[in-house]
Amino acid sequence: MKIATWNINGAKARLDGLVAWLKESNPDIACLQEIKSVDEAFPRSEIESLGYHVETHGQKGFNGVALLSKIRPDEVNRGLPGDELDEQARFIEGVFSVKDGVIRVCCLYLPNGNPVDSEKYPYKLSWMQRLATFAAQRLRLEEPLILAGDYNVIPEAHDCWDVKVWQNDALFLPETRAAFRRLRNLGFTDAVRATSDDVPLYSFWDYQAGCWPKNFGIRIDHLMMSPEAADKLLSTSIEKHVRSWEKPSDHVPVAGEFAFEPA
């Protein structure tokens, strides 16, 4: 079973690429971020016609997440718990039946946090605290759980092309990386690093200043796995070629192949 995450940077603008990617990559579950669409305007029928169930948590103008799946979710939850006043659409969770039980997949779009001297950085850190609290609660279920999404976190120095450029950025500040490590220390494993050495690997290349042709990238899109999910991980892929497609997103899909069987 293939589970993928992709920040598509606008569902309507990226529909052709999304359809092409679903046909080519054929994920069983796809977590999309930055759909930049309200639920009613999401291009649902085009995706359903490819055999996917579509669940969205949309918002006007920016943010918004979607969960596409070949198997119908048994349960769907929208919004990260812990702050009822937070109206930003950044989180959707689905529970799916598989052969030996269930898997739980959360699609998240973590706040960027820049500029760091604005209210946006404390919002990012509090969102990460809420995520850790939620994740710790979910771990007690002892289920295969995958927290997939655009974390807007560069975990380590080798996850960016030049530390000097990123050292004061909200994506790499010590407090940001410490909050990400807290997830790891709870028991979550980064799927890509579970299947690679500490070599530079990127999932995002800025549109500006020729970052893509120069390979000036960062790795900020992650699949974090509970122990029960990590036990089933077979392989991962960063689908880098998608960045060369026409009208690309600035992110590429990141996927994990898992030894879960359909129910």
Place this chain on the structure above:
DNA sequence: ATGGTGGGGTACCCA
């Protein structure tokens, strides 16, 4: 060189 590009939606916000 304080730039550069792109989506959303129609004046700026967000990344």
